[in-house]
Amino acid sequence: MAEMDQNTGGEHEAEETIEIEAEVHGGEEAVVAEKKWPGWPGESVFRMLVPAQKVGGIIGRKGEFIKKIVEETRARVKILDGPPGTVQRAVMISAKEEPGSSVPPAVDGLLRIHKRIIDGLESDFTHAPSGVAGKVSTKLLVPASQAGSLIGKQGGTVKSIQEASNCIVRVLGAEDLPIFALQDDRVVEVVGDPAGVHKALELIASHLRKFLVDRGVIPIFEMNMQTANPHHAEHMPPHQSWGPSQGLPPNVGGGPGFGPPSQYMPPPRQLDSYYPSAEMPPPVDRQPHQGISAYGRDASIGVHASSNTQSAPSIVTQITQQMQIPLSYADAVIGTAGASISYIRRASGATVTIQEARGVPGEMTVEISGTASQVQTAQQLIQNFMAEAAAAAAAPAQPQTTVPAADQGYNSYPAHGSVYASPPSNPGHAGGYGSVYGANYGY
Structure with a gap:
């Protein structure tokens, strides 16, 4: 009890490690351990930067392509907003991951769209001046933590991709981000001949597919990329979205996936978390504590390892906020043997502690520290667990025939008036579970 780690949940990481047994060889299926996270296995998301004049070619005549x-x-597939006059747009491709597939849906969609763009660029070469033709550039927008993973230890991963594709692969600095990028984003650029660039993109996507998101995260990319530059928001062009009709709620109008996302998507859940697979490095709380990114990995590790890489990303500002939560939700937020609180810590990358709410009977204080995105993620995950508990309490007699709330895709969770975020609290103030909950919660 005395050795309890109150800050990072490190005592739970070993017992809750998500294990996905290794690689699929031939026709063998991946063997997955019994313990799964909510929404397993998660969604793969890729954001490719596309020249604005090529967007029409991606859509095709009357949207046929x-x-x-x-x-x-x-x-x-969603073509995200861009400010007026922007020379490039972000095309987001997402789909549920299929661990046993060599080319899962999101990777397949990314490669097909890229092939369409490359084919269009190659046709442009016939009109290009001598010496200009033959080289193309492809850019992906990725979280800084993914960029660091892509480089690998001592640049080993990116070097192998460059050698296999005969292309230049580099992570650009923060100064090269497009205006609509998120704070933690980096641009991965691939330069080479069309076939080589396509091969490099395939290798990059195969590496990044292990960074999976909760399905509720997907709308947040769109919302954050718009609100990141509020002075452009009033002049943004409308979204263009396409998706499988079976993946959308039944109230979609005007055909599958057309029109602004507000037609078929409730307000997005404020999630920003990535779920790591077993082959990823150890949890953040067991790594040197430098600058933790919004995706649960250290944003500053390894990003300078490649000779092609520019300056490493700066450490993101850490903040601390508090939530007041009724004690009746303690079981939901902490979970059996701390399973829920450990999941919140791991998925958000934030430091989460629970303390007795002094002077407020019947409530507890949850203190959350991390980057703005990490804190926002942890707050939403806490609200999600509370919403599930409230829904279960409201209808205890109903048979469980619906999909669990953690895997309902775009469905939002009801807000709780008793939950609020306070101004930043005194950093360094640490509380524990023991003084409030005793041994009943396994601490």
């Missing part, structure tokens, strides 16, 4: 990709790959 994009609809074909959606139908054949089962991936969702």
Whole structure:
């Protein structure tokens, strides 16, 4: 009890490690351990930067090409907002991960769209001046933690991709981010001949597919990329979205996936968390504590390892906020043997502690520290667990025929008036579970 780690949940990481048994060889299926996280296995998300003049080619005449990709790959495709006059747009491709598939839907969709762009660029070469033709550039927008993983230890991963594709692969500095990028984003650029760039993109996507998100995270990319530059928001062009009709709620109007996302998507859940697979490095709380990114990995580790890489990302500002929660939700937030609180810590990357709410009978204080995105993620995950508990209490007699709330995709969770975020609290103040809950919660 005395050795309890109150800050990072490190005591639970070993027992709750998610294990996905290794690689699939030939026709063998991946063997997955019994313990799974909510929404397992999660969604793969790729954001590719595309020249604005090529967006029409991706969509095709009357949307025929994009609809074909959606139908054949089962991936969702969304062309994200960009400020007026921008020279590039972000195309987001997402789909549920299939661990046993060598080319899962999101990777398949990404490669097909890229092939369409490359084919268009190659046709442009016929009109290009001598000496200019032959080289193309492809850019992906990725979280800084993923960029660091892509480089690998001492640049080993990116070096192998460069050698296999005969292309230059580099992570650009923060100064090269497009105006609509998120704070933790980095641009991965691939330069080479068209076939080589396509091969490099395939290798990059195969590496990054292990960074999975909760399905509720997907709308947050769109919302954050718009609100990151509020002075442009009033002049943003409308979204263009396509997705499999079976993946959307039944109230969709006007055909599958067309029009602004507000037609078929409730307010997005404020999630920003990535779920690591077993082959990823140890949890953040067991790594040197430098700057933790919004995706649960250290954003500053390894990002400078490649000779092609520019300056490493700066450490993101840490904040601390508090939530007041009724004690009746203690079981939901902490979980059996601390399973829920450990999951919240791991998924958000934030430091989460629970303390007795002094002077407020019947409530407890949850203190959350991390980057703004990490704190926001942890707050939403806490609200999600509370919403599930409230729904279960309201209808205890109903048979469980619906999909569990943690895997309902775009469905939102009701807000709780008793939950609120306070201004930053005194950093360094640490509380524990023992003084409030005793041995009943396994601490």
